[in-house]
Amino acid sequence: MKKGLFKVLLKINNAILPSLIKKDPNKLTTFQKAVLGYRYWVLTNVLD
Structure with a gap:
């Protein structure tokens, strides 16, 4: 299910x-960093 x-x-x-x-992660805005972190979180949970 999860x-x-x-x-x-x-x-x-x-x-x-x-x-x-x-894009260079050091030059991302705060919103873009949040989107990147969210996408990474979802991807790692799919692969587990």
Whole structure:
């Protein structure tokens, strides 16, 4: 159940949220850092 929920969240993230791969993490705004952290949190929970 938990893993299925995170898989759905991952698909929504990939469709809606911007990709921040090519940006320097030190130059990101606070909001962009929050988005990056949220995407990382969802990804790690999918892979567990």
